[in-house]
Amino acid sequence: MDLTLTPKHRALREEVDAFIAAHRGAAPRPGGGRKRPDRKALDWQALLLEHGYFARTIPREYGGFGAPHDVIELAIIADAFSRAGISPGIHNQGISMLVPTLLEVGTEEQKRRWIGPTIRGETIWCQGYSEPGSGSDLAAAQTRAVVEDGHFVINGQKIWTSSAHFADMMFLLCRTEPDKSKHAGLSYLLLPMSAPGIEVRPLRTMTGRAEFNETFFTDVRVPVDQIVMGRGDGWHVANVTLKYERMLLGDPNKLQQRLEAIRRMMEQPGADGARLLDRAEWRDRLLRLQGEVIAARNHNMRLLTETAEGVDSGLGRFIVKYHGTMLAHRLASLALDVMGSTGLLYEPQGEVAEDDPATTWQIDYMYDIGLIIGGGSSNIQKNIIGERGLGLPREPKAAVPAGRN
Amino acid sequence: MDLTLTPKHRALREEVDAFIAAHRGAAPRPGGGRKRPDRKALDWQALLLEHGYFARTIPREYGGFGAPHDVIELAIIADAFSRAGISPGIHNQGISMLVPTLLEVGTEEQKRRWIGPTIRGETIWCQGYSEPGSGSDLAAAQTRAVVEDGHFVINGQKIWTSSAHFADMMFLLCRTEPDKSKHAGLSYLLLPMSAPGIEVRPLRTMTGRAEFNETFFTDVRVPVDQIVMGRGDGWHVANVTLKYERMLLGDPNKLQQRLEAIRRMMEQPGADGARLLDRAEWRDRLLRLQGEVIAARNHNMRLLTETAEGVDSGLGRFIVKYHGTMLAHRLASLALDVMGSTGLLYEPQGEVAEDDPATTWQIDYMYDIGLIIGGGSSNIQKNIIGERGLGLPREPKAAVPAGRN
């Protein structure tokens, strides 16, 4: 254990703090990621990229800052933005899932072409994984693509494609090798949402907005080089992406941001002039959550170190999504309670405008349940933790009634 | 809904309050039931019986007070003792389970012979149900009794027989009709623990005491008239008993007693002179539990009314044990926290002496887990609630591997 800050690290911390103090007026509200970034968010993103506070370790030739990988630098930056309650930049599926996937398994050309616009927030991606018949069992995907004239021709249907209605691109898991076994028959394609034959039907959620979609493919054509790795490698690539998704969903910096935002609300005097932070029953609730957030953040640091050292974290990694999404929901729950009746006001804005805080927290509170459910309810996570993490046996197959054998 | 107190009820309330004020010095500490009652407890019991604050509705010819059944009278009495934190008398398996069973299905002679000494605390019973191979599946009991010379001759083994080491009598579920089907082959016998051939081996629990036992039967002889109902009726009688056990384990008056005891502790100034009840984070914890105890008590009143009116409460009844035992454990948890480091002192006394409060709460805290587990862990209760209460389907049988068919 050595978290000593070198003089260089101390300098960075001061630099980030100074940057935040100087520019905080230009920052959009933290959160987002469920909408196309507005002008303010794009400008902020550009500023962060310029200073290396976003995409810090991504090579310059792909649009990043090109700094060497240093976990403590990243922690200093994340911590400074968390503490200040300032947006650390755009997080969406393209940035958090596709970019690291391309960095890990993409070709040089794919990296040069896609990473820059994606991290700048200009190119928005959606994920084409789930299908109506295969929610949890992704490898059972039936959407198929056959090769004709140097193109994949895609037919089928995806569901739960978040942001498909405003995305520019999709990363798609589909069946290209029907003769091969279930897992070996998949490929991972990149395609523009403007391609003819794609129909996006909004799927309205409990938030009242259509954060998800059903996406239909009818003879959609994509050049054969728009594939990540090779034909039949789709399951491998998808799992690279899922690894980053699980980390995204348990992101402790988001938890820390929320905690800080709640603390600031509790420091404001209420209608009666009293601050909730001065009421011990409220303070204790906040402190309980602070303890859990600290644990999540420390755990994340451990995982980052293990990743950097090539150690397989096993159980430690499997719990992150379940732990993080439940904790995020509890934070949103406290936020609603802190706001009380004022926090009921709810007027979600359109695709680019910012929501007011009450609306944002209400959306978080509901959306978090969607994230807990995502990929088949928390029970699926518990199966993964129990079976892959702890080595407990799988549920036995049910006895098939006689006559159906 | 009509909880109006008649003048008669008001008079009763005043009478009970006056009784408690006059006699509270004679009361043993509430709780117990895991030991043979000491002299103080027996004297107190006699006093309660004399005033009709115990066994109030049990006919005089069986040793009770012989008052007509009036739910509100019972509620007034229970409430007065709860509020005052005074022992409402002895609760043990004989009193809470066997007595109502005999009142429901016993013969006149059985009632006259057993109820009086049992409610006076003189005759202590233990329950011979579980066997090593049939914890949850009671009807699979293998302990057998054959008739010879006007006696049942019993051979076999029981486990989890609480208080067998100091009990006078046992009610025993055993197989007397091996030719009949599983449930139709059982009988329910009453036998003295002094009978030759009974061996009791203590089963020490986590509390450090042997609250449970293994009990072995070798050619134990009981006259054939020591049976409740007839041969083959054992399963029916056992279920009558189990119905009362589920109610005993969720007893809301016990919950109320605990709540009051904790409140009183929190009203005492600590080493620093401050009272925990004045600290909002502690008060809020107590209040949360108070809300749950109120719900449990109201629910119990509803069930009593439904029982009195012959309504099948279904789900309402199935949840009582799981709800009550978990809540009791949470109350004990708060009590430990209130006591802090002083509450760690632990010196359980012998069979009749009173334990100090810290030891009592520590025992409760552990014993409650035993009660949660009792009969196969809370999961069994959840199966009952889900399947019998909500009508959800049973777990399918696992597929039997080929060759084991």
Next chain:
Amino acid sequence: MRFGLTEDQGLFGRSLRGFLADRLPLDALRRLAETGTGFDAELWRGLGELGLHGLLVPEEHGGAGLGMLDAALAAEALGYHAAPAPFAAALVMAVQAFRSAGDAEQQRQWLPRIAQGQARIGLGFAGLAGQTGRAALRLEGGRLSGALDGLMDGGEATHFLAYLPDGRAALIEAGAPGVTATLRRSVDRTRALVDLDLAGAAPVALLQSSNDPLAAARRVRDAGRVMLAADTLGAAQNMLDRAVAYAKERVQFGRVIGSFQGVKYMCADMATMLEPCRAMVWYAAYAQDAVPEEAAMVAAHAKAHLAEVGREVARLATEVHGGMGFTDLLGLHHQFKRITFDRQVLGGPERCRHDAAVAQGWVAA
């Protein structure tokens, strides 16, 4: 002595549920919820025909003269079906306000109008009940000025009853000079909140006939809290019922999901939490009429406990439905949001528990 419903009460609850089930199939509910005013004229008329408007109004003023337990059963049914109809404030708290602090003439004038469904009164508390937001009203020379946020049942209200910090309440006509009412659509689109800005508005009545106006105001608050607890009970029961039904029919991995312990235990946990709440709400409602010394305590506890249980049930029932539970398709979220609303108005659990402690003398107010 009976702890339970009468036959009439059972009948009343069932007929109200039947009516609501008939009037509010999902597409109708979705349409009515669109406006966010928490009001639909046709539904309102229908509820009037069932006697809901005058439920608590004494018979001499044209009502049914029933009690708080009957009102709680109505609230439970409305919550069960997420009915977009003014009730807790307009038909319960307002009546309680007139009865506890209105003079005979005011009662004679207003209670019949409530019973006839003509006066729909939005009602607003300030700190008295733990509401957040602006609460700065002053009455000077018979004119009311200032701001009060979050009046319940404020959408399409004909009048507003605004509580002053001293416990008196002023009735104001909607649309009168100096009255600006801004509809703030709540996350629960079946009930609206209104923010009131007043600039020298003239009250049409001032309820100040109680010897202890703050105590009178607290009785109104407590009645409201019981209604919100009952509403949550209904909404949560609906979500549990639907989760159980879904678990019995949805097949995954070759089995109905309700046969998996994971799903079954979620349902069992919900039932274990929720079932004792029914008797708790009954008693809290009954106590408002019959056990005055416990009324404030049990109202606060019922509100707090149902809020905690409701939140858990809302999450678990949504989870049992998987992705479908998160969509708009099944409409499960109407009840989810109903539970959110009930929790956040008239004081959240911490505030209500604090009030319960005050009511028991554990702590000063």
Next chain:
Amino acid sequence: MRFGLTEDQGLFGRSLRGFLADRLPLDALRRLAETGTGFDAELWRGLGELGLHGLLVPEEHGGAGLGMLDAALAAEALGYHAAPAPFAAALVMAVQAFRSAGDAEQQRQWLPRIAQGQARIGLGFAGLAGQTGRAALRLEGGRLSGALDGLMDGGEATHFLAYLPDGRAALIEAGAPGVTATLRRSVDRTRALVDLDLAGAAPVALLQSSNDPLAAARRVRDAGRVMLAADTLGAAQNMLDRAVAYAKERVQFGRVIGSFQGVKYMCADMATMLEPCRAMVWYAAYAQDAVPEEAAMVAAHAKAHLAEVGREVARLATEVHGGMGFTDLLGLHHQFKRITFDRQVLGGPERCRHDAAVAQGWVAA
């Protein structure tokens, strides 16, 4: 920068666990726990040979000069095996006390004796750390009188270090005139508490060399809290490991019970709670040496959070074992009670969280 253990630390933890597993099979543990003194001479010697006595003692005083993270790994191993050995107070807090408030001569005199296992110091805080019980000590004319309850590691201690309300600490010889030490067997029979009655006892040392004695005392408290958190981590991990192992072998209804979702999800819930605690304890320990501005806050949080998680794990792991978990047969309860003990000494979760708020300036002390 690394967030993790060094190779040496991993090795140290493993060798200590190997030693304890070897020395403390269940029958041995049961026998040693019988006395309730929390001490066994042979085990103590063995731990000394592994370097535990002088773990934190600087090398110039004959110790290993290691840090708080190494001590936390030892505490975790001791908790894992429920080892009846003085540690948190005798080998960590006492060393911290001398280092933060002892003068050079006192350190020179006492630290080597600790490192050699000759001085085993029981240690008692009063309100400073949220201990309950008697805490009324006064120092008059160099003599100490009064009572102090619940000294940790007090069984078979050679000395007692008693904190005064002003943050100074007096070292007293066990058995000296005017010293009455009453062993109070704790529910956790592997660690004892002692109640001290003093009547004009003469301290052999008075630790008062700090400029800010209260701050020095708080550092000792914080070191203790981290050790208790680490102890709970070990004990809870032991219970989880055994629950998982039991779930893999115990057969009911024709299946190993771990294949039932009910049991599997209990295990998954335990793992989800417990796994992040490991890094939390590491950091809390590390911060005591390296991040002074966060040390008090993270120590308090680690103590509180592990207490909450530990309690849940203790219950769930016992439940997974069914009736066997409740008996003495498997010895699971040694760890259960270890967790109980860790929670109740040096301030429960509410108190610790309050201290965390104070440390962050959210509230006055």
